[in-house]
Amino acid sequence: MKGMGKKGGISPARQVAAVAVVTALLIGGQLALSAVAGVEIVTVLLLCFSWVYGARSGMLAAAAFSLLRCFIWGFYPSAMVLYLIYYPLFALVFGVLGRGGTGRFARMHIWAAVLVDVVIAAVGAGAAFCAATSAIKISRLAAVMVKSLLWVVFGLCCALFAVFNTFFILQKRGALKDGRALALAVAASLAAFFTVCFTLLDDVVTPLFMGWGLFSESAALYFYTSFLALAPQTVCAIVSVCLLFFPLTSLFLKSAKQSA
Amino acid sequence: MKKLMLTIAACAVAAVTLSGCNFKEPATPEVGDGGAAVDFSASAVFTASSDVLELSKDTSVKDYLDALAEDGAIVIEGYTGDYGYYVTSVNGLAESSSVTESGSSGYSWMLYSDFMQEDGTVYADPEYGTFEYGEKTLASASYGISYMPCVEGYTYALVYQAWSYAA
Numbered sequence: 560m561k562g563m564g565k566k567g568g569i570s571p572a573r574q575v576a577a578v579a580v581v582t583a584l585l586i587g588g589q590l591a592l593s594a595v596a597g598v599e600i601v602t603v604l605l606l607c608f609s610w611v612y613g614a615r616s617g618m619l620a621a622a623a624f625s626l627l628r629c630f631i632w633g634f635y636p637s638a639m640v641l642y643l644i645y646y647p648l649f650a651l652v653f654g655v656l657g658r659g660g661t662g663r664f665a666r667m668h669i670w671a672a673v674l675v676d677v678v679i680a681a682v683g684a685g686a687a688f689c690a691a692t693s694a695i696k697i698s699r700l701a702a703v704m705v706k707s708l709l710w711v712v713f714g715l716c717c718a719l720f721a722v723f724n725t726f727f728i729l730q731k732r733g734a735l736k737d738g739r740a741l742a743l744a745v746a747a748s749l750a751a752f753f754t755v756c757f758t759l760l761d762d763v764v765t766p767l768f769m770g771w772g773l774f775s776e777s778a779a780l781y782f783y784t785s786f787l788a789l790a791p792q793t794v795c796a797i798v799s800v801c802l803l804f805f806p807l808t809s810l811f812l813k814s815a816k817q818s819a
Numbered sequence: 820m821k822k823l824m825l826t827i828a829a830c831a832v833a834a835v836t837l838s839g840c841n842f843k844e845p846a847t848p849e850v851g852d853g854g855a856a857v858d859f860s861a862s863a864v865f866t867a868s869s870d871v872l873e874l875s876k877d878t879s880v881k882d883y884l885d886a887l888a889e890d891g892a893i894v895i896e897g898y899t900g901d902y903g904y905y906v907t908s909v910n911g912l913a914e915s916s917s918v919t920e921s922g923s924s925g926y927s928w929m930l931y932s933d934f935m936q937e938d939g940t941v942y943a944d945p946e947y948g949t950f951e952y953g954e955k956t957l958a959s960a961s962y963g964i965s966y967m968p969c970v971e972g973y974t975y976a977l978v979y980q981a982w983s984y985a986a
Contacts, residue, residue: 594898634923696940698966777946788901
């Protein structure tokens, strides 16, 4: 499962066409699922597209999506800044990761594996801390739902941690021929990490735009309420990437090869 | 004469059912310029009472509004999003927005309450904005109607509020 990148030989015109189609899919996907709380398809769609088509195409689609979605959702400056920072960066990271395909994960270095472990542990530990303590001052009507979902995030991180390290050890022993399983674990872990970062970035950008100051009570309140979106979206990111990573990357790879 | 009697009877029924929720019709809207303009043109205000719905620790403003809607006192429309139920229309008055060269502006339904804090959790913050209702000062809620507790004796207001962002 190789990414296309420059060596894939896709023409600029076809690349622009692919970016346009994916941008439409991103906006359509976001609109279609907007009424379903906690469920979103943008993360897995952009991840897989950037993985196959490369960082440049991914960043173009991310920027186009961030701007064009405003015609539906409104031109809110704080949201525009948030999207224009987050999604191109997201596409850049997954575009770079996908370069060279999943084969490079078969030769994964120890330091890279440790880095992935740290990311998974950070997300899992953060979720467990917030679920187990009363650090998050959230509405009593939402507390059970949010804390339950944070425990689910913790459980998923534990599973990812176990799966990733098992496959890494097997691969080092030569029992795994390709790096597909490792690529999936890395993609799912980073997707969860990025989803958390999206909300945390929003917790910085919005208070600054509203003039509350970063360390004000209002900013803290905004941070607490953001867990209503953070918890379900992180669960959704992990589950959707685990389920759709292979089908979507195969689909994008097929379309990229056809248009090459 | 019969028609007049029916009209009077209908008005009386409406007056009784609306007694739990005070709806103020919209005035001429004036959109402010720059920042989050504060302009209120319509509001639906109620003070939570067990006469309408038996209030428990788990009762939300949404539950209460649903009870008022069942009584015919208010008509709410909206959808459920990440932050709970998002109100798009109250008594037929729908939110609106428009984009121009100078920026974007519109009207949305915002929740205000004097139930501000409980057990260290802040439910409404005056720094987010305030709304004067009679002698009460209500603060902008931190939560939507789904996650805002409905507590006996506290006042809640859905306010049709203007907002605008300069380009």
